[in-house]
Amino acid sequence: MPTATNPNKQPVIQDPACQAGSDAELRFQQKVDNDLKIEPRDWMPEKYRQTLIRQISQHAHSEIVGMLPEGNWITRAPSLRRKATLIAKVQDEAGHGLYLYSAAETLGISRDEMIDQLHSGRAKYSSIFNYPTLTWADIGAIGWLVDGAAIMNQVPICRCSYGPYARAMVRICKEESFHQRQGFEILLTLSKGTEAQKRMCQDAINRWWWPSVMMFGPHDEASPHTAQSMKWKIKRFSNDELRQRFVDMCAQQVKVLCMELPDPELRYNPSRGHYDFGPIDWQEFHQVINGNGPCNRERLSARIRAHQEGQWVREAATAHAAKQAAKLEKQVA
Amino acid sequence: MTNQQNWPLWEVFIRSKQGLDHKHVGSLHAADAGMAMENARDVYTRRQEGVSIWVVESAHIHASNPEEAESFFDPANDKVYRHPTFYNLPDSLKNM
Ligand SMILES: [Fe+2]
């Protein structure tokens, strides 16, 4: 029997009998094991839903807050070409936020609720965006390292078990590749410039390297939810696996720039077939995650201000729509 | 500070090029159809992904129930003879 419920937004009401170990849960896991996608109105364990809501909304918030550090340089981009590409990149990030918010909404949370969670500090976003962009070279370093790390994280999510998230991610990954390339091109240009430009390039790499390495999250032994997320195919690789790939990739790419990564312990280990690297300062990571990074307060207040200043636009749009609808009704009548 | 409460959800369908079907690409919030269309253009076709857009208010879509999919689609299960491969014909027969 066809139902008139909104095909995406309204989740199926959970059958109380469908608890862990139940038939429904077994069937669900079987689907996941067989690489079938879970769609919004399919039955799913409540914890799967909650885990996805948390992950997708955090991801959306990161895209949105991530516009701020780069937006800082749009008006000061060194040429029209650089300005146009930076605007396009930042606009893409806004789009990524929107794809992800609507993917999260299919799980039954509203947009307003998510925005509220962000503005009240209950929801987190990637800690990387709490660092300042001090020079133009930072825009290059963000594109190369931060978008590079994001791509490394996001490509496996294209095969995530939850359909709307996976599809949003396919779109996002397609768009991301230009982000990384434009960043690398900025650094490459600086690396061939004056002594001062070379120093600026190295300085930006120095400041963005470790925060980027931290973007993959805590070490595997310190991330207790990984096993469950892997079983549900929300996650395909562990934090440390992805981090290692990122380090290996950057250790090679930095040579093209004739620059260095700020890690004296970084060296290729032929027995592992990977680069070894130095210890990560997890204290810094937790400081930033818990709100005490260099720009946490600034980022959040900028978001809240933007939202408040947009209030009249939203109200005007609603009023306009109501007026148009009333006009139409009159014509019909 | 709620704001989008009155902004309905719209499903967006895009024809990627002339001659192809419109395909569902995602959803967005907008106050009315005109604004939904402009939002859809900015969100889903920044790289010339489309030549035509449909927006439909999500509330107007009726969907089959996934819980009943098995019985709902059951009538087609035992009718393999609807496929050309069902018929045994000699290899010597060409172009059929
Ligand atoms: Fe992005």
Ligand SMILES: [Fe+2]
């Ligand atoms: Fe990006």
